[in-house]
Amino acid sequence: MTIQPFWVNVNEPTLRQGDYLPQCLVPVFGPNFDGDTDIQDVQVNEFDLIIVTQSCDLENKKARLVAMIPIYPISEFEKINPAFAKKGRWNDVLKGRVEGLHMLASPTNPANNREALVVDFREIYSLPYDYLVKHSTELGSRWRLRSPFLEHFSQTFARFFMRVGLPSTIPEFK
Known part of the structure; x- marks a missing residue:
């Protein structure tokens, strides 16, 4: 079976939904952050992120802040979440059975599932539009999700947020 590439390589300052932006600096507020007006230290972490804000909002400059989601190589995710190193766990994610996680093929080796993201x-995370344009320009070449993989990614993100938990349900038929 031939695996179609999920990604296209781009080198432009334009931001789009599905852009993979490595090494983004993200301020992380710790538990002692109290919102006081005094100067406070804020930790800054580096994350690889993918844009989830709609491309049309980015293109029309309707988003001052851009919504971003962390994206990890499987091996890195397993270090943070060792339960996913168990056999069969990634197949559950691949089939959409693990709430909140989504898999994308590797940009450089899509046939190797161990290199998936x-x-x-x-x-x-929400980061300023202008920061991300500057960062993407400094990166030069980067990866962008291709259609229909972009739409599938976007739909999975939307399904995650549109979940509704009910306090009860109709009893099962017996």
Whole structure:
């Protein structure tokens, strides 16, 4: 079976939904952040992120802040979440059975599932549009999700957020 490439390589300052931006600096507020007006230290972490803000909002400059989701190589995700190193766990994610996670093929070796990337919808960061344009320009060449993989990614993100938990349900038929 031939695996179609999920990604296209781009080198432009334009931001789009599905752009993979490595090494983004993200401020992370610790538990002692109290919102006081005094100067406070804020930790800054580096993450590889993928844009989830709609391309039309980015193109029309309707988003001052851009929504981003962490994206990890499987091996890195397993270090943070050792339970995923168990046999069969990635097949559950691949089939959409693990809430909040989505898999994308490797940009450089799509046929090797161990080089796939995992997106964690459970964490969302918002970064300034202007920072991301500058960062993407400094990166030069980067990866962007291709259609229909972009639409599938976007749909999975939307399904994660449109879930509704009910307090009860109709009893099962017996």
